[in-house]
Amino acid sequence: MDKKSIVTIVVLALVFAGFYYVLNQDQKRYQQEVAAYQAYQDSIRQTLEPEVAEDPTVAGSTDRTDSTARAQRLERRVSAVGALLAEAENAQAEEFTVENDVMKVLFSTRGGQIKGVTLKDYDRYASESPVELFDPASAEFALTFYLRNGLHSADINTSEYVFRAEPVRTLADGTHSVVMRLPVGEGAWLEYEYLIHNERTPQRDYLVDFNVRMVNMAPVMADQSSIGIEWSNVSYQNERGFKNENMYTTVAYRFPGASSIEELGMSEESKSESVDEPVDWVAFKQQFFSSVFIAPQQLAHADLAFATERPGSGYVKQFAARMAVPYTAQTPGYDFAFYFGPNKYSILRKVEVGGERLSLERLIPLGWGIFGWINRWCVIPVFDFLRNYIGSFGVIILILAVLIRLVISPMTYKSYVSMAKMRLIKPQVDELNKKYPRQEDAMKRQQATMELYKKAGINPMGGCIPMLIQMPILIAVFRFLPASIELRGQSFLWSHDLSSYDSIFDLPFSIPFYGDHVSLFALLMCLSTFAYSYYNYQQTASSQPQMAGMKFMMLYMMPLMLLFWFNDYASGLCFYYLVSNLLTIGQTLVIRRMVDDSKIQAIMDANAAKKSKGKKSKFQQRYEELLRQQEAQQQARRKK
Incomplete structure (x- = not known):
């Protein structure tokens, strides 16, 4: 053989030898992986198999059947999710x-x-x-x-x-x-x-x-x-x-x-x-x-x-x-x-x-819309400020109630003055009712009454608008106090937790919609609501006859409903409303002593004199024209 043939044979031999070596190593690695996998399956199978009792008569065919079933389940899991997850x-x-x-x-x-x-x-x-x-x-x-x-x-x-x-x-x-x-x-x-x-x-x-x-x-x-x-x-x-x-x-x-x-x-x-x-x-x-x-x-x-x-x-x-x-x-x-x-x-x-x-x-x-705004930008900052200097949360609630009453005191004053004007002008309203007693004259009676209010400078809604303005504050506090975790576990007077109801007596039974306990703060709050409603009714009933029809609802039904509603509520909230009602009653008594009915009457007379000389506003002209049109329509219907 020549030199080229010898070199070719040697190269081929080396290639086959290398191929054989690589193949042999792969085979060994495969066998090792199979052995490891088998060992893993055996170890898992052992953990699944129940322990065999020392007495060979105890372990019977049932144990072997369970062991085989568990091994089969294991193999299915290994087949489904793989060995690693089956092990996990x-x-x-x-x-x-x-x-x-x-x-x-x-x-x-x-x-x-x-x-x-x-x-x-x-x-x-x-x-x-x-x-x-x-x-x-x-x-x-x-x-x-x-x-x-x-x-x-x-x-x-x-x-x-x-x-x-x-x-x-x-x-x-x-x-x-x-x-x-x-x-x-x-x-x-x-x-x-x-x-x-x-x-x-x-x-x-x-x-x-x-x-x-x-x-x-x-x-x-x-x-x-x-x-x-x-x-x-x-x-x-x-x-x-x-x-x-x-x-x-x-x-x-x-x-x-x-x-x-x-x-x-x-x-x-x-x-x-x-x-x-x-x-x-x-x-x-x-x-x-x-x-x-x-x-x-x-x-x-x-x-x-x-x-x-x-x-x-x-x-x-x-x-x-x-x-x-x-x-x-x-x-x-x-x-x-x-x-x-x-x-x-x-x-x-x-x-x-x-x-x-x-x-x-x-x-x-904290509430949606304006209620949440009041809580986030007014109530919470004041509450947090007071917390830095006062340790009792009951005192903080009391001060918070005082501050809120002071803020809305101008509205309370305007509301009282409006009701006082309505009370003073009541005799003149009664004269108009006598002048127009028939149902057919209701439009004329209403027009004359509005003219009387206008001359005296009275807004018929003057007593309601201040109440409506302060309602967002009352509702904001209603949302804030029960949700305030700062009150949780804080005691005050007989209440052990201002974030939950207080109980001075646990009933042996449960009353529907009321509960199985008596909350003293809720009870006092409702009594103060009754007292304020009674006083307010005495002041307005004479000037507003329509209030007589609401007497039962205002004096009795509303406080009773609040008692059932607030008996399970946070005692801190009931305490706040109790203080707020007492402050409102006191504020109204002070305003009544400060306000002289004769001065109010003088102001009303001055307004009437001024209005009688002045020119009617466009709004008043349109309003009177509307009343005339309504009266004409009613007369046309009566003729038919």
Whole structure:
């Protein structure tokens, strides 16, 4: 053979030798993987098999049948979701707690989720145990998605699998980092990172950052446009009155950029709602505390629901939310957050995620429109200012009532003067009634009466308008005090908790619409309402005969209705209305002593003289023309 042939043979031999070597190594690696997989299946099978009794006669064919069935179920799960997830599904879960200055958070590796939150600074009513936001046994949080499995896809719910938790790390700024991972494939895993801060600023420390990372998961993910989120729990009863707490407990959410929030309402039974528009956050809101899942501009859809628990069970409501976030193969993960804390205005208004204010303060029901404006810009600043210098919240409520009465005192004065004018002009009105006694002359009588009012400078609505103007303030306070967590647990006089009802006597039975207790603040408030209504009626009945028909409603029915309504309400609110009524009565008595009827009469006479010389206004001319047209129409109808 020549030299070229020898070289060719040698090269071919080396190629075949290399190929054989690589093939042999691949075969060995494959056998090792098979052996490891078999060992893994054997270990899982052993964990599923019941322990065999020492006496061989005890373990019979039933145990072997159960063992075989469990092994078959295991093989089916391995075939469905893969070895790694099958292992995570059957692993032993662990629980551990991480805390900062304001709360303690319970984690579970089952689902890698938060199972419970305890607030250190707040106690449950009549108990030294701290407030727990929800029952750990009912808490569920999970991501749902699909993994590729050959020609099929596997439906994954993370609450069914045990994550691998890394040791908790404390960062340089005091933040606790909790990392848990769920392997979903070779070199691919789902990672949860929780950050619990300890900055000693409530708006930051009640906020838990929740970062989800999808490491190398794109190759194993099935085709899908979204990832589901399932969140549910059952809230404890943390306040004294179940009825009142249940009324404020609901599910709330916010649309991106909105200054207001939406709620499912205050149904006493159950309610559900489907939201097909994007939302920024979803809250499981209780009377004074909330659990909020925050995902700014990420939640594309939400199905929300709640159901009311039985009174006396120790729970208030079952919450459930099914949400979805967009997903593509390029999605690296998501930056979520939780807020677990009090519904305190000064804290919620400062909560931000990613530099964006979330309007969480809207969880506090301060009222809509002008009522909310009055609370946010008037009542709350004054309340917070007084809190800095006065330790008793009962005294603060008293001062708040005094300040509000002083603000609306000019309207009270005008209302009294208007009623005094109506009283003084009553004899002249009676003369007009005698002059036009027939029903056919009603239009003339009305026209003459309005002319008389005009000359005397009387506005028939003068006594009502001031009352209408001050109504927004009264309603704003009505919304603010029961929702103010600052009153929670604060005692005053015989009330142990100004945020709940006071009881001087517990009835052995329950009265429909009233309850099973007697609230003294509510009772005194209703008696003061009766006293003010009686005094006001005495002043107006003589000048306004139509008031006689409203006597029963004003004097008796209204105070009685308030007694039934407010018996379960916050004692702080009843105390405020009690003080406000007493101040109004006192204010009216002072104004009556200050105002001289003779001076009012002189002013009315001067106005009448001035009006008689003056030219009629265009409004008065149009009004008189309208009355003449109506009278002509009535006469035409009578002729027919």
